[in-house]
Amino acid sequence: xxxxxxxxxxxxxxxxxxxxxxxxxxxxxxxxxxxxxxxxxxxxxxxxxxxxxxxxxxxxxxxxxxxxxxxxxxxxxxxxxxxxxxxxxxxxxxxxxxxxxxxxxxxxxxxxxxxxxxxxxxxxxxxxxxxxxxxxxxxxxxxxxxxxxxxxxxxxxxxxxxxxxxxxxxxxxxxxxxxxxxxxxxxxxxxxxxxxxxxxxxxxxxxxxxxxxxxxxxxxxxxxxxxxxxxxxxxxxxxxxxxxxxxxxxxxxxxxxxxxxxxxxxxxxxxxxxxxxxxxxxxxxxxxxxxxxxxxxxxxxxxxxxxxxxxxxxxxxxxxxxxxxxxxxxxxxxxxxxxxxxxxxxxxxxxxxxxxxxxxxxxxxxxxxxxxxxxxxxxxxxxxxxxxxxxxxxxxxxxxxxxxxxxxxxxxxxxxxxxxxxxxxxxxxxxxxxxxxxxxxxxxxxxxxxxxxxxxxxxxxxxxxxxxxxxxxxxxxxxxxxxxxx
Numbered sequence: 001x002x003x004x005x006x007x008x009x010x011x012x013x014x015x016x017x018x019x020x021x022x023x024x025x026x027x028x029x030x031x032x033x034x035x036x037x038x039x040x041x042x043x044x045x046x047x048x049x050x051x052x053x054x055x056x057x058x059x060x061x062x063x064x065x066x067x068x069x070x071x072x073x074x075x076x077x078x079x080x081x082x083x084x085x086x087x088x089x090x091x092x093x094x095x096x097x098x099x100x101x102x103x104x105x106x107x108x109x110x111x112x113x114x115x116x117x118x119x120x121x122x123x124x125x126x127x128x129x130x131x132x133x134x135x136x137x138x139x140x141x142x143x144x145x146x147x148x149x150x151x152x153x154x155x156x157x158x159x160x161x162x163x164x165x166x167x168x169x170x171x172x173x174x175x176x177x178x179x180x181x182x183x184x185x186x187x188x189x190x191x192x193x194x195x196x197x198x199x200x201x202x203x204x205x206x207x208x209x210x211x212x213x214x215x216x217x218x219x220x221x222x223x224x225x226x227x228x229x230x231x232x233x234x235x236x237x238x239x240x241x242x243x244x245x246x247x248x249x250x251x252x253x254x255x256x257x258x259x260x261x262x263x264x265x266x267x268x269x270x271x272x273x274x275x276x277x278x279x280x281x282x283x284x285x286x287x288x289x290x291x292x293x294x295x296x297x298x299x300x301x302x303x304x305x306x307x308x309x310x311x312x313x314x315x316x317x318x319x320x321x322x323x324x325x326x327x328x329x330x331x332x333x334x335x336x337x338x339x340x341x342x343x344x345x346x347x348x349x350x351x352x353x354x355x356x357x358x359x360x361x362x363x364x365x366x367x368x369x370x371x372x373x374x375x376x377x378x379x380x381x382x383x384x385x386x387x388x389x390x391x392x393x394x395x396x397x398x399x400x401x402x403x404x405x406x407x408x409x410x411x412x413x414x415x416x417x418x419x420x421x422x423x424x425x426x427x428x429x430x431x432x433x434x435x436x437x438x439x440x441x442x443x444x445x446x447x448x449x450x451x452x453x454x455x456x457x458x459x460x461x462x463x464x465x466x467x468x469x470x471x472x473x474x475x476x477x478x479x480x481x482x483x484x485x486x
Contacts, residue, residue, distance in 0.1 A: 036108045038159035041166040041281045042067060042079060042100035043200075043215045045449075046093035047486050048411035048464055049174035054182050056128055056136060056430040058302050058317035060090040060173060061336035062121040062189060067169070069106060069157070070113035077106050083240030089319060089336050090171050094464035095409045095482050097215040097449070099242060100169060103281025111157040114197050116169060121146040121189050124317050124337040126304060126430055127182040134432025135305040135376040140183075141317070142393070143337055146176075149190030155197050164279040166200030166214040182429065201279065208448040209276070216447040217242065217283065218274040218482055219355075219407055219466060221381075223295050223322055227267050232285065234273055237321045238336065244275045244283035251356055251444075253289035262288075269293040270322050272355065274447075287445075289355055292383065297330040298322040299398060300381040300406055301340060304430065307371035313343050314371050315395065319379060319409075329387040339395035342382070344371060344403060352405040352468060353381065358420075358442040359479040363470045365405055377431035378469045379408040407466040407481060414485075417457040421476055422483075424463060438476030439467060450485035462486045 044064075049055050064086045067079040079101050088098055124143045126136030159165070176194045178186035189195070200214040201207070209216070220242055226233040235241040246262050257264035265271075265288060274287035291298065301316030308314070318338045323331040334340075349367045352359070364373040374380065382400040390396040412424040415436045420443070425436040441454070448454050457463065467480040 036161045037105045038108045038161065038163040038165070039281055040104050040106055040159065041102045041200075041214060041277060042104075043166065043168055043217065043277065044088055044093050044098040044100050045168055045170045046090040047170060047172045047174070048094045048462065049177065051411050051413050051426040051462060053179065054429050055125065055179075055184070056182065056428045057091055057123060057125045057173075057184070058304065059319060059337040060121065060123045060187065061087060062090065063087050063119040064100070064116060065119055066115075066117040067100065068115045069111045070115060071107070072110045072112045074107070074109070079104055081240070083238070085238075086240065087238035087336060090173055092319065092409050093171065094173070094411055095466045095484050096219060097168070097217055097277075098239060099217050099277065102277070106159065108159050108161040108163065111155060111159070114153045114155055114167070114169070115150060116153070116195055117150040118189055119148050121187050122337050123177070123184050123187045124339070125184045128429035128432070129182065131429065132432055132434045134430070136430045141304055141339060144184055144187055146187035146189060149188070151190055151195045153195050153197050157197075157199065164281070166277070166279070168198040168200060168215075170196050170198060172196070205452050206450060208452060212279050213276050214279055215277045216274070216449065216482065217277050218447055219272060220275065221270070221272045221298070221300070221320055221322060223325065224265065224267050224269045224271050227265050230262050232265050232273075234271060237323055242273070242275060242283055244273060244285035246285040246288070250285050251287045253287075253354070253356060255354065256290045257288070264288070264290060266290065266293050268295050268325060270295050270298050272353065287356060289353065291353070295322070295324045296383040297324045297328050297387070298381055299330065299334065299340070299384045299387070300379060302379045302408060303374055303376050305376055307374050309370065309372045311343070312345075312371050313341055314374050315339060315341050316380065329384060333387060333389040334396070338390045340390065341395050341397050343397070343399045345399055345401055348402050350403045350405070352470070354468070355481060356442065356445050357468060357479040357481060358440055359468060359470050360440070360474040360476070363472070363474045365471050373471075375469065375471050377408060377410070377428070378471065379406045380404065381406045405468055405470070408469050409464065409466050411462060411464040414457050414459055414461045414463050417455050417459065419455055422454060437478060439465070439478040439480040440476040441480055445481060447482040449482070454483055457483070457485045
């Protein structure tokens with residue numbers, strides 16, 4: 001993270017069930033596959049509910065258990081996912097593209113349907129009926145679980161021999177929820193029209209990507225499990241691993257990476273990477289930031305209430321985690337959407353995982369040692385010294401000495417689509433923000449999706465962003481890495 005952080009900080013195995021085909025975890029035929037195949041990769045995205053509904057959703061976690069392609073004639077093709085237990089947060093997917101499967105070899109031909117199966121989904125949310133009051137209203141934070149199910153999406157997909165392409169599986173969150181005002185009463189991913197599929201690469205009017213690139217797969221936090229030449233593999237806790245190769249354009253964090261080249265990539269380190277998914281299913285490493293070596297348990301979550309300065313505690317909803325290689329206190333104990341009460345003991349000065357983003361200095365958060373500087377809506381990460389899992393409605397607990405600011409994912413409405421600073425309004429109510437806020441962007445560090453340029457997003461359009469919520473008294477209060485127009 002930064003120099004102030006202590007040194008200690010930081011497939012479904014499936015076959016392509018074709019008549020004599022062997023498959024491999026992570027995708028692709030490897031023997032007896034015959035000819036006439038195309039190579040295809042899958043990513044997951046999501047469309048948020050209309051921000052005007054006033055929802056405060058922290059996570060919507062689901063385990064995707066299978067994806068299959070149904071041809072117009074012939075046998076169904078099962079797609080090997082990137083992890084044997086693939087757990088995705090659809091709230092994250094509103095701003096980020098999440099890898100589902102890469103470089104899968106499938107028979108060329110025409111496909112009429114895509115089927116997705118999933119286990120029980122869990123949405124964690126709260127209400128805040130008083131505009132301008134930060135934090136979830138007392139007693140309203142909770143989770144609703146949906147049933148196991150599946151969805152079949154009609155499509156008209158034609159794959160040619162040796163074609164390299166991709167598919168976006170998009171989930172419309174609003175169509176999956178049942179609401180009573182700000183309260184989420186039910187979630188059903190099997191409802192009509194929740195899932196849709198879109199072919200990749202997108203048209204030039206829908207992306208800032210270059211030819212041969214399918215998607216931004218950014219802000220992947222995990223454990224570096226392999227380093228070879230200019231290639232690394234990073235293992236996430238819920239979404240499998242990604243292997244990416246650096247080139248002359250790869251950027252490296254100035255924090256904890258003084259060499260500013262690939263030599264700062266070390267095995268058994270917790271790190272964050274940004275990547276580009278290429279048409280052939282490979283990944284280009286665009287940014288690298290190490291957090292800690294050797295590995296430690298790292299917990300990440302969005303702050304849901306005003307911290308308690310008397311007890312030095314604050315509450316989060318878990319949005320991500322990294323498990324230590326040995327002696328992990330988190331592995332098998334924590335789930336996306338869990339509530340955790342965090343206690344800071346003799347804290348070191350807080351830091352910001354800047355990821356090369358430009359932001360104004362002087363915020364209340366940076367270099368603070370007081371929980372009073374933490375705001376609802378900020379996403380923070382810390383090494384968990386101790387951890388007790390959530391039990392029923394009783395939140396879990398964790399302790400730490402270090403705290404860092406991470407990217408928060410949320411949706412809002414574009415006010416002024418200008419660069420390098422744009423503005424947006426209509427935030428999730430638990431942020432406590434009732435006026436338009438400014439967002440700083442950084443040249444060569446901004447990913448745009450759904451449109452070719454941020455300045456082409458019409459005012460009044462719903463956007464989703466992954467941004468550092470820096471907080472007062474500085475302006476802009478946000479530093480955005482990604483913006484997706486819906």
